[in-house]
Amino acid sequence: xxxxxxxxxxxxxxxxxxxxxxxxxxxxxxxxxxxxxxxxxxxxxxxxxxxxxxxxxxxxxxxxxxxxxxxxxxxxxxxxxxxxxxxxxxxxxxxxxxxxxxxxxxxxxxxxxxxxxxxxxxxxxxxxxxxxxxxxxxxxxxxxxxxxx
Numbered sequence: 001x002x003x004x005x006x007x008x009x010x011x012x013x014x015x016x017x018x019x020x021x022x023x024x025x026x027x028x029x030x031x032x033x034x035x036x037x038x039x040x041x042x043x044x045x046x047x048x049x050x051x052x053x054x055x056x057x058x059x060x061x062x063x064x065x066x067x068x069x070x071x072x073x074x075x076x077x078x079x080x081x082x083x084x085x086x087x088x089x090x091x092x093x094x095x096x097x098x099x100x101x102x103x104x105x106x107x108x109x110x111x112x113x114x115x116x117x118x119x120x121x122x123x124x125x126x127x128x129x130x131x132x133x134x135x136x137x138x139x140x141x142x143x144x145x146x147x148x149x
Contacts, residue, residue: 031101061142099131
């Protein structure tokens, strides 16, 4: 009887670990997809898509030190005050902790911000995503200028 219980517990443990690993993979894929939608929406300035990807409590930190709230973040992209012509995300890593995702990547982009000369940005970025009933939503973002290598 005790051998049966041990085998059952080992099998149960294996199943639990397998399900947990599968869920993390599923969450990582969903966060990756949300990150790609955000990248695309930041280029297009699509207000509906931008608003669907963020939480109202969003804090969006720029490499200059300026911080935008959710409304400011969306408005600057929609009005082209902040205008990304291209965004390339590289070296992306995603770590899932319960219902939070920590995403790091390098962002290289070409800009044409309203009232400014065209420019380029090379940033290292930290994103914090939160899992909600309607999917993964951006809660926080902080950028720093990438180190020159």
